Amino acid sequence: MASDQSIDPRFDPAFQRGFGDGQAQRPGVDVSAPERPAAGGPSVNVAASGPVDPLASPSMDADNSRGSIPLDAAYVPVETRGNPWLRALWGIAAALIVAGIAGQWTAIDLFSTGASSGSVVTSYVLPSVLQALAPWFLVAGLLAAIAAVTIKAVRWHPPGV
């Protein structure tokens, strides 16, 4: 990536990648010119710039090609595709949300019509149990969904980086 072709002519080459390699000169620039021309854009006399090497700090491309310094210690892309735990999290979220909604719906239905069934369990036990557990199911499912989305968002990185 860092080559002579990557020098952006709009900016000072001294502050661009590949400048310190001794061959990074912008095409069309007269290196023997004593000073910067008054017109014609921001060209610069690279020979007069002296031994300034802004690439002394770790560079992504230059240093990685030498295998000395990792890409960037501050930004480590993490792959989330194929993570079975994340898939399980999505599954748990969907199952719990559906179970919570269905439980609440069934509890209301049993409270209103369960007496006609004549069964003690469907009339007296199941409505209370469902009404007590359905909110927990819904909350846990929503938490799982929020956590899954958050993990995906935190681990996301722009394509090509």
Place this chain on the structure above:
Amino acid sequence: MFLGATIAGFAGGVAVLVFSAVRYVTSPFPVSSSAGRSVFQYNDQLVSYQYYEVGLEATVIGACLILLVGAVVLGATLRARRVY
């Protein structure tokens, strides 16, 4: 271990809930004058059979569900494959 403890707590809560429900069904029904169904007259007062009341076991089950979600989130975070 975290996941195992969570599943054990969840199973314990379900077991207590089932035990309590079975005991309610197999015992004489409590009557109430404020909640329930099958209203009938008892001692010159309208009463009905009281609903089964879920106790602390529902809270235990719900808390274990949230802990289960937390365990899976932890696993998903730690399992993330690093790419250099």
